[in-house]
Amino acid sequence: MGPLIPQGFVNADLNLFFAFVIGLGFGYVLEQAGFSSSRKLAGVFYGYDFVVLRVFFTAAITAMTGLLFFSYMGWIDYNLLYINPTFLWSSIVGGVIMGFGFILGGFCPGTSLTGAVIGKIDAMVFIVGMFIGIFIFGEFYDVFEPIYTGSPLGNIFVYDSLGMGRDWFAMMLIAVALFAFVATQYIEDRVNKTSDIEKKARPSYWIPSSIILSAGLLLILLPSQPRSSWHETSPEKLLKMMNNGEHLVNIDEVAYSLVNGKDRPVLLVDVRNPEVFNQFSLPGAINIPLEQILDHRYDPILRSSEQKVILYSNSNTLATEAWLIATRAGIKDLNVLSGGLNGFVQTIFNEEHLADTYDLNILQQARFRDKVKNYFLSGKAAPETKSAVTPVIKIVDIEKPAKGGC
C-alpha cells in the first residue's frame, strides 16, 4: 500500500499538494506546542521548560512505532522509505555547530519559521542568519567537502550499529523516553519551585504511558513479519484466473517476442535452481529460484510495467507454483511459459521436418520456427553472461541522498 507516491498509487503531480497539506499540520502543531517562542525552546537547556524534549520524543516514538506497525501489517513498504544516510563525521560536526546555533539563536529552522510568521522579530532575524550560513557553506564547499562526504557508512540503522534487534531497540527507546519524561518533570519542578497544589492539578499520564509501553512490548512479542496482506489476491480469484489460463503464454508467441519483440520487451524468468539454470537456460533469461520469488529485491522486476514477465521451468509445474505464490502475494500480470523449457526446445529446435502439406498455416508456422531456430543457432541471441541480478529500485521524486537538505 504505502508509501503512496513512490509506488505510483498517487499521481506524482499531487506530491507538492500533499507536501503543503503535511506542512500545514506540521506548522500548526509546532506553533500550538509553543515552539514559536525562543524563550520556551531554550528552557530545555536550562531546566525551566522541557517542552522541546516532550514534544520531540513523543513525536519520534509515536511515528517510529506507527511505522513499525504499518510495516508489520503490510501497509507500508519499509524498503521504499528514505533512510537518512550516515556520514559519521559530517553528522557530528553538523550537530555540534547546530548545538551552538540552538543556544545562541534560541531556535531551530522549523521553529524559527513558526515564530517568524506570527511576528517574532528574533525568529525573522534567525532566518536571515540561516540564509547566510547556507551561503557560506555553498561558497566554501571546496573546503568543507572532505568532511561532508567523508566516512560514508550508507543508509545504516541504529539498531544494527548497536548490534540489537530492531524491536528491542524500539522498546528501549520508548522506555528511555518515558524515563526522560519523569526525570525532566522532576528537574523542572525543582527549577521552577512548583508548588504541591500545581503538581496535584496536573493530568496523570499513566494511560498514554501504558499504551505506548504495551505497543513496544507488542512489537517484541509479535511473531515474525507476515507478508503484505493489503493487496493480496483472494484464493477464489486465483482459482478463477488459473482456470481461465490467461496467464499461459504459448511457445510461438514467446519465440516471436524474443526475435522481434520491440513494443513491450519480454523478460524471461527462470524459476529453477541456479545450478540447472547455469547449465542451460533460454537466451536473456534471469534466474529467480522458486523459493526466492517473494524476495523484496525482485519486486521491482516482477512488478515492472515496462516488460512482460514470463516465468518458466522445465515443464509447467514449478513455474505455475511460482506464479501462484507471487500472484497470491499481489504481484499482477505475471505469465507462465506453457510447456516450459522442454516444450520450447522440443518445438523450436527438435522440430521434425514437415512432410509436404498444403495447409498454409502449418507451413508458415514451420518456417517461422525454422527462423527462430536459426536465430538462436547463429548466435544472435547468445545468452549474455549470467550474473546475479541486482535490480535498481526506481523511486519517484526522492532526491539523491548526497543532496541532504532537511
Add this chain to the structure above:
Amino acid sequence: MDKIQKPYMNPYLAGFLLGLVMLSAFFVTGRGLGASGAAKSVVITTVGKLASESIADNPFYADFFSEGPGPMKNWLVYLTLGVLAGAFFSGAMSGRLGFKVDKGPRISSETRLIFAAAGGLLFGLGAQFGRGCTSGAALTGMTILSTAGFVTMMAIFGTGYVIAYFFRKLWIS
C-alpha cells in the same frame, strides 16, 4: 499588545499529533519532514539569479540545476509554505499574533537579535553538514531509526547542554 492568549497545547498531545503528521508524511511520500531544505532552495535560487557563472563549477549548487524543475519547485519548499500557513493559522487562533522580540530577562533586544542572527547562521551552516536540521536529520532520522538521526540528535543536544552554562546570561536571570 497584551491580548488574552490561549495556553499552549499539552506537549504530549502535541508530540503525538506531530508523530501522526510524520507518519502520514512517510505513508504518502516515503520521506519524513524537513525545514531547512527550503531555505537552501532560496539561497541557491538567489545565487543562481545573481551569479549564475558560479553555479556550474560548484557541485553543491549545480546538483540542484542538473535535473527536474529547479530548486523552488520541490517537496520541501511546498512543505515549508504549508508550515508557514499552519503556524499562522495556529497563532491567529490562539491570539499570539504580534511583533515582539522574545528574550531572556538580562539582555537588550539588540543583543538578542545579534545572537539570533549568529545562531541562525550557525544552524544554516550546521544543517548542511548534518544533511538536515533538527526536523529533517534528527527527528526524521530517529523516526526511521537511522544511525545518522541519533548521532545528529545527540550532537545537537549534547553540545547544547555542554555550552548552556557559558551562555546562561542570554536566557536566565
